[in-house]
Amino acid sequence: SQKIEQNSEALNIQEGKTATLTCNYTNYSPAYLQWYRQDPGRGPVFLLLIRENEKEKRKERLKVTFDTTLKQSLFHITASQPADSATYLCAPPGGKSTFGDGTTLTVKP
Amino acid sequence: DAGVIQSPRHEVTEMGQEVTLRCKPISGHNSLFWYRQTMMRGLELLIYFNNNVPIDDSGMPEDRFSAKMPNASFSTLKIQPSEPRDSAVYFCAWGTYNEQFFGPGTRLTVL
Numbered sequence: 001s002q003k004i005e006q007n008s009e010a011l012n013i014q015e016g017k018t019a020t021l022t023c024n025y026t027n028y029s030p031a032y033l034q035w036y037r038q039d040p041g042r043g044p045v046f047l048l049l050i051r052e053n054e055k056e057k058r059k060e061r062l063k064v065t066f067d068t069t070l071k072q073s074l075f076h077i078t079a080s081q082p083a084d085s086a087t088y089l090c091a092p093p094g095g096k097s098t099f100g101d102g103t104t105l106t107v108k109p
Numbered sequence: 110d111a112g113v114i115q116s117p118r119h120e121v122t123e124m125g126q127e128v129t130l131r132c133k134p135i136s137g138h139n140s141l142f143w144y145r146q147t148m149m150r151g152l153e154l155l156i157y158f159n160n161n162v163p164i165d166d167s168g169m170p171e172d173r174f175s176a177k178m179p180n181a182s183f184s185t186l187k188i189q190p191s192e193p194r195d196s197a198v199y200f201c202a203w204g205t206y207n208e209q210f211f212g213p214g215t216r217l218t219v220l
Contacts, residue, residue, distance in 0.1 A: 093207075098152065099153075
């Protein structure tokens with residue numbers, strides 16, 4: 001069955017470092033992937049969408065890559081800040097199945 | 110929260126009772142999505158509507174679950190009868206396939 005997997009449940013890094021989160025997909029070829037941020041007690045908030053023909057997309061300190069050979073998307077936060085601490089979800093095209101389980105990022109000052 | 114009102118925000122009920130969750134998105138958008146989030150299963154799509162018509166309800170777990178969207182600015186998700194395993198946070202979201210805007214969610218606890 002089609003599946004989205006995020007490798008790490010938790011990632012702890014020091015402020016100022018780059019956080020890298022991984023999303024792998026199996027048994028299908030999504031036309032695009034989305035990344036969302038979720039804070040405790042809140043709904044997910046859309047961050048970025050990357051299409052299969054886009055190798056990389058940037059938005060401020062965020063960068064997303066899409067490697068169709070590896071069937072993987074990487075989500076980077078550069079110059080991380082404690083305010084970046086949250087759970088980050090990888091999502092398939094809307095209307096399709098289930099989001100990834102998420103990676104909880106903690107940025108320590 | 111992204112122009113979506115969900116009510117109630119918290120619901121505690123007993124097994125066997127009917128539960129109705131409500132969603133009021135900003136009107137004028139074609140699609141509305143209902144999701145359920147639990148620790149065990151993550152964020153699952155239950156159903157989505159396009160132009161107020163249910164397009165795919167394959168994520169609805171059982172016949173106990175039903176959803177309606179009588180107009181572009183209102184939708185309900187009903188569980189009848191409710192069971193303890195239905196306990197979760199239920200989100201509705203509006204937008205497009207490319208970008209969704211989630212409400213704050215309803216935390217449902219079925220005792």
